Amino acid sequence: MKNFVILISFLVLANLSVQAQTSLTFIGNAKTVDHTPGMVTVHAENGSVRVELISKNIFRYRASQSGVFTEAVSYAIVNPPSGKPQYNFTEELESITLSTSRMKIIIAKNPVRVTVYDPQGNIMNQDEPAFGVTFDGKEVRSYKTLFDDESFFGLGEKAHNLGRRNNQYTLWNSDTPAYKFGADPLYVSTPFFIGVRGGSAYGIYFDNSYKSYFNFGASNNRFYWFGAEQGEMDYYYIAGPAIRDVVSTYTTMTGLMELPPMWALGFQQSRWSYYPESRVREIASEFRKRDIPCDVIYLDIHYMDGYRVFTWDKERFPDPQKLLADLKAQGFKVVTIIDPGVKADTNYAVAREGLAGDHFAKYPDGIPYQGEVWPSWSFFPDFTKKETRTWWGGYLGNLLKQGIAGFWNDMNEPAVWGQVFPDIVMFNDEGKISSHKKIHNVYALKMAEATKDAIYQHSNNRHLVVTRAGFSGIQRYSSVWTGDNVSSWDHLRLALYMPLSMGLTGMSFTGSDVGGFIGTPTPDLFTRWLQLGAFTPFYRAHAEINSPDKEPWTYGEKHEKLNREAIKLRYRILPHLYNELYQSSVSGLPVMRAMFLEYQSDPETMKEQAFDQFMFGDQVLVAPVLYENDVKKQVYFPKGKWYGLHSGEVITSNGELITVQAPLEEIPYFLKEGGFFVTREPQQYVGEKKADELEVTVFPAVRSSYTLYQDDGITREYQKGNFSLTRFTADYDADALILNVRKEKGEFQSEVKTYLLKIAHMDDKGSVQMNGKELVKSAIPADTKAGMYHYDHYHRQLLIRVPADQPVSIKIQ
Numbered sequence: 001m002k003n004f005v006i007l008i009s010f011l012v013l014a015n016l017s018v019q020a021q022t023s024l025t026f027i028g029n030a031k032t033v034d035h036t037p038g039m040v041t042v043h044a045e046n047g048s049v050r051v052e053l054i055s056k057n058i059f060r061y062r063a064s065q066s067g068v069f070t071e072a073v074s075y076a077i078v079n080p081p082s083g084k085p086q087y088n089f090t091e092e093l094e095s096i097t098l099s100t101s102r103m104k105i106i107i108a109k110n111p112v113r114v115t116v117y118d119p120q121g122n123i124m125n126q127d128e129p130a131f132g133v134t135f136d137g138k139e140v141r142s143y144k145t146l147f148d149d150e151s152f153f154g155l156g157e158k159a160h161n162l163g164r165r166n167n168q169y170t171l172w173n174s175d176t177p178a179y180k181f182g183a184d185p186l187y188v189s190t191p192f193f194i195g196v197r198g199g200s201a202y203g204i205y206f207d208n209s210y211k212s213y214f215n216f217g218a219s220n221n222r223f224y225w226f227g228a229e230q231g232e233m234d235y236y237y238i239a240g241p242a243i244r245d246v247v248s249t250y251t252t253m254t255g256l257m258e259l260p261p262m263w264a265l266g267f268q269q270s271r272w273s274y275y276p277e278s279r280v281r282e283i284a285s286e287f288r289k290r291d292i293p294c295d296v297i298y299l300d301i302h303y304m305d306g307y308r309v310f311t312w313d314k315e316r317f318p319d320p321q322k323l324l325a326d327l328k329a330q331g332f333k334v335v336t337i338i339d340p341g342v343k344a345d346t347n348y349a350v351a352r353e354g355l356a357g358d359h360f361a362k363y364p365d366g367i368p369y370q371g372e373v374w375p376s377w378s379f380f381p382d383f384t385k386k387e388t389r390t391w392w393g394g395y396l397g398n399l400l401k402q403g404i405a406g407f408w409n410d411m412n413e414p415a416v417w418g419q420v421f422p423d424i425v426m427f428n429d430e431g432k433i434s435s436h437k438k439i440h441n442v443y444a445l446k447m448a449e450a451t452k453d454a455i456y457q458h459s460n461n462r463h464l465v466v467t468r469a470g471f472s473g474i475q476r477y478s479s480v481w482t483g484d485n486v487s488s489w490d491h492l493r494l495a496l497y498m499p500l501s502m503g504l505t506g507m508s509f510t511g512s513d514v515g516g517f518i519g520t521p522t523p524d525l526f527t528r529w530l531q532l533g534a535f536t537p538f539y540r541a542h543a544e545i546n547s548p549d550k551e552p553w554t555y556g557e558k559h560e561k562l563n564r565e566a567i568k569l570r571y572r573i574l575p576h577l578y579n580e581l582y583q584s585s586v587s588g589l590p591v592m593r594a595m596f597l598e599y600q601s602d603p604e605t606m607k608e609q610a611f612d613q614f615m616f617g618d619q620v621l622v623a624p625v626l627y628e629n630d631v632k633k634q635v636y637f638p639k640g641k642w643y644g645l646h647s648g649e650v651i652t653s654n655g656e657l658i659t660v661q662a663p664l665e666e667i668p669y670f671l672k673e674g675g676f677f678v679t680r681e682p683q684q685y686v687g688e689k690k691a692d693e694l695e696v697t698v699f700p701a702v703r704s705s706y707t708l709y710q711d712d713g714i715t716r717e718y719q720k721g722n723f724s725l726t727r728f729t730a731d732y733d734a735d736a737l738i739l740n741v742r743k744e745k746g747e748f749q750s751e752v753k754t755y756l757l758k759i760a761h762m763d764d765k766g767s768v769q770m771n772g773k774e775l776v777k778s779a780i781p782a783d784t785k786a787g788m789y790h791y792d793h794y795h796r797q798l799l800i801r802v803p804a805d806q807p808v809s810i811k812i813q
């Protein structure tokens with residue numbers, strides 16, 4: 001046996017040396033080691049490896065074949081944690097050890113390999129002993145040991161369920177209409193993944209914008225690897241063990257989202273394209289007439305004159321300003337599509353000015369590149385250049401002045417009719433001059449930056465930017481929708497999996513084309529999609545050109561009623577959703593959360609059975625129906641009690657699959673024990689009706705708490721502190737339930753006058769006191785004034801209406 005192993009090793013080594021004669025190169029053995037504060041650089045036979053401690057739980061790994069490390073600027077990392085951590089350094093003959101309170105990194109010298117341990121001494125991540133980092137021509141790769149018990153998640157927008165093991169993925173932003181389940185790559189590239197072993201997680205963000213690959217043990221059981229066609233092997237390792245911390249750290253490093261305006265969370269209606277303006281007016285009136293809430297109508301490419309960006313078709317839209325003002329009076333916002341391609345037409349001002357100002361991407365000989373898209377031959381603005389972003393922003397500013405409320409960036413992969421954008425087109429790259437190979441994946445990111453900056457420059461309000469393509473960090477500027485999906489049940493499932501996965505790589509404000517873009521949904525499919533969409537932060541129905549009508553009233557009276565209810569549910573839960581987005585903007589955690597983000601210690605949540613449902617923030621479990629004709633659903637309930645927010649029943653789970661009823665009119669959703677859920681009266685559009693009252697449902701545990709965020713919903717004043725935080729707590733013991741409501745922070749004066757506290761699953765104990773005074777029991781809930789309570793025997797609910805402008809302490813016994 002021993003001889004056999006030696007023989008194998010000999011063969012392996014012999015083989016390596018043969019390969020080394022080709023261009024495949026391994027890093028080799030260490031020659032010298034430099035240790036400067038927080039940083040170790042090992043110069044080896046075939047290149048150098050650098051490990052830099054960024055914080056106690058993050059290190060950056062770089063490998064350079066030339067041995068030189070330039071100060072590469074990152075497109076994604078905008079907030080590296082500052083302040084070097086405390087660490088111990090030791091060097092021995094064969095290895096170097098760096099350790100912090102959260103991780104231990106051992107760099108073996110011969111050959112140079114990195115292994116990371118958790119504080120308990122378990123190996124979390126390890127360079128594959130034989131291969132480690134490799135160079136093959138310009139290609140860089142990192143080979144890692146693949147452990148039997150390791151699961152992988154991440155890479156954001158992928159047309160799969162959440163598990164990534166046994167698959168290989170490519171990151172190269174691509175226009176992929178009608179993508180199939182499993183199709184790869186798609187529109188957005190986020191080179192970040194999470195590995196989980198024995199319940200503990202780490203994350204790796206590979207900071208490289210070239211075309212990259214991630215192989216999580218597809219067709220081999222020995223290693224996983226990631227790498228790129230060019231650029232540096234440059235990654236950030238984030239130690240867990242909590243997936244939540246890994247995700248939150250990644251998102252914070254790549255930039256937190258800012259709060260969208262509240263109206264951007266309303267329902268939005270789109271089609272390719274609504275025109276002429278009479279059709280747009282008709283759609284708007286139809287929503288109001290039918291009492292179906294809606295905040296935004298989209299104008300797709302037909303609003304332009306011959307698809308020339310920043311123009312209007314004079315016949316279809318003779319007076320945009322008037323149209324926009326009239327729609328505004330009806331409570332609608334209008335968002336226009338913006339494609340980057342600028343028609344190469346010398347009679348067209350944008351093209352002329354772009355040429356004169358040197359704003360287009362060029363071939364190495366200085367001739368501007370032309371590619372074919374909607375306007376036919378077009379120039380492509382170079383968004384990697386500051387002057388160009390500002391120039392573009394000026395045109396966006398004109399649209400804002402006319403009354404456009406937000407922008408929808410499409411075809412920004414950049415797409416050229418499904419063809420190939422030439423590699424040798426050059427971009428400014430903030431002065432560094434780089435080719436399309438490097439810029440392709442960040443083109444949309446820079447375009448989104450230009451778009452958001454333009455809105456900030458021209459308005460004091462918040463922005464809505466929607467993008468199809470993107471890169472790590474896109475959440476700083478834009479929401480992301482999942483592109484050209486199909487009206488099928490498969491795609492309804494993707495409309496859940498994709499946002500869940502995008503949430504693991506920073507993107508919280510996401511959604512799909514409700515109903516499916518291509519094809520015709522059955523009435524039931526459309527309804528089920530609207531129900532899922534009600535819990536999806538970006539909520540927009542859209543339809544392909546030449547497809548039959550796809551509005552919420554298209555499918556007959558019965559479904560219109562169901563669709564109205566689904567959209568009204570969305571408007572009811574807006575205060576809760578808004579609060580969750582606020583959480584995203586401070587913690588970097590998504591609104592739609594894979595179950596394992598909240599219940600990592602329960603391994604069942606990492607299995608497929610738990611991917612057809614999600615946590616809506618940390619309080620509510622949502623179980624959408626995703627299969628045709630289903631009127632029941634098997635839901636995985638983590639151990640504990642769950643209160644059906646629709647059904648009113650309480651489910652007690654031991655950590656098991658439980659079947660719940662899900663008739664067509666219902667999307668099952670549940671409040672965890674100790675959870676709070678905040679709703680309001682629905683309205684036709686955000687701002688139509690003041691919320692005098694918020695309903696706060698609590699399903700009390702021994703100790704429960706929740707913080708509600710409120711602000712004006714539209715301006716950026718909240719960034720200067722004009723907001724409020726209200727703290728709700730409930731303490732439950734055998735004798736009494738004590739509920740406290742108090743404003744914790746902030747000067748913001750909310751329109752809310754009362755909270756209607758709904759205490760779920762509660763007996764009528766006989767005595768309810770508010771701030772020490774016995775409350776009067778009201779027979780009818782509607783009569784309950786601030787300072788009265790009502791007991792609902794049927795639902796076993798206690799309702800108490802309390803004033804919102806003063807601290808309140810309720811004692812029920």
Ligand code: MIG
Pocket residue numbers: 271272300301337410411468483484517542543544
């Ligand atoms: O070549 O603008 O994904 O939402 O309706 C298709 C027309 C271009 C693709 C977008 C889709 C949009 C369509 N666009």
